[in-house]
Amino acid sequence: MTLPTQEILNAAYAATRAVARETPLLQxxxxxxxxxxxxxFVKAEGLQKAGSFKLRGAYWRLCGLSAEERQRGVVAYSSGNFAQGLALAGRELGVPVTIVMPADAPEMKRRATEGFGAKVVLSHHGDRPREEAASALAIQLAGEQGLVLLHPFDDPAIVAGQAGAALEAIAQIGAAPDVLVAPVGGGGLMGGAALALRAANPRAEIWAAEPEGYDGMGRSLAAGERVKVPGGATICDALQATMPGEAPFAACQAAGVRGLAVTDAEVARAMRTAFDELKLVLEPSGAVALAAVLAGRVPVAGKTVLVVASGSNIPFARFSELVDKTKELVA
Structure with a gap:
């Protein structure tokens, strides 16, 4: 697996700045x-256009399409955040976008994806992992309709584009932090951010935070090869990949990333803390890295720490429900 070079990371960041918002760095x-x-420092990527960091990687990936591929259009699967980022990137670049979305994905994310101009096709997974069912349908549609098949995270270009969140944060801080904690679903954000920080600070500690049951990156890094995890119930709907992508895993392995898992209770508590202390609304998946730090899973004493708060795509009613139930979840 060929990893994106620092030159490519910088080129991707320069290109995506034309469309991406510079998100706040909160303290x-x-x-x-x-x-x-x-x-x-908390990098508020949930305040990015389309509500998450995903626009960065999606836009850079579409920039690499040929003129003929742009005309044909693309298809990808996503539970919602990549869907919105890709739909917005497609609208900006004039590329038709089809998204395969699990039928049980949040309705708000589906409506937002359609609002950006993408065509949404729902997949029904039954007893199968929903990622597998959605991926299979996306592959089918690509073959039937001649669309360019994109992967939401297992793509070196996606990894390179997502690195922009870390590059931007490093510039805002004015120096490379000692510790980086970022959430992981398939690993695109973590892979790109890890490569960016490792180049800026060879001694930095880099942690991949995942929900319990979906800690595929952490287990894979510990095993030295990609492994599949069982999954299960989680409030982190955007982090339900059962195996990290090959490209993100290679990037995380090369950058010396370590993994950890957090509980739903810890995530809900982090959501409440982010709201109380930072006035920041986070979806559960966007609060995973902060949850790891607040739960004491990461040694941060005496260090400069960068936490990526990756997404804020959550209906108010669901946010209120989870925050109100914080004590119940902890109990």
């Missing part, structure tokens, strides 16, 4: 004291 004195860090 809170109480949060810093709570964790014992010297400085704790």
């Amino acid at each position: 809170s004195e109480p949060l810093t004291k709570m964790t014992g860090a010297t400085a704790l």
Whole structure:
């Protein structure tokens, strides 16, 4: 697997800045004291256009299409965040986008994807992992309709584009942090961010945070090869990949990433803390990295820490429900 070079990461970041929003880098004195860090920075990627970091990788991937491929259009599967990012990127570049979305994906994400101009096709997974069913239908549609098949995370170009979140944060801080914690579903964000930080700070500690049952990246890194995890119930609907992508895994392995898993209770508590201390609304998947830090899973005392809060695509009613149930989940 050929990893994106630093030159490619920089080129991707330069290109995506034409469409992506520079997201805020937030700090809170109480949060810093709570964790014992010297400085704790939260990169609010949930305030990106389309509500997550996904626009960065999607836009860079579409920039690499030939004129003929752009005319044909693309198809990909997604539970919602990549769907929205790709739909918006396609609209910006004039590329027709078809998204295969699990039928049980959040309705808000489906409606937003359609609102950006994409065609949404629902997949029904039954007892199968929903990622597998959606992927199979996307492959089928690509063959039947002549569409270019894109993968939501297992693509070196996606990895390179997602690195922009870390490159932007490093520039905002003015130096490379000692510790990076980012969420992982398939690993595109983690892979790109890890490569970017490793180049800027060879001694940095880099952690992949995942929901319990879906900690495929952590288990794979520990095993030295990609492994499949069992899955199960989780409130983190955007992080339900049962195996990390080949490209993200290679990037994380090369960058010396380590993995950890967090519980639903820890995620819900992080959502509440982000709202209370940062006035930031996070979906569960977007709060996983912060949950890992707040739960003490990452050694951050005396260090400069960068936490990626990756997404905010959640209906108010669901956010309120999870935050109100924080005590119940902890119990």
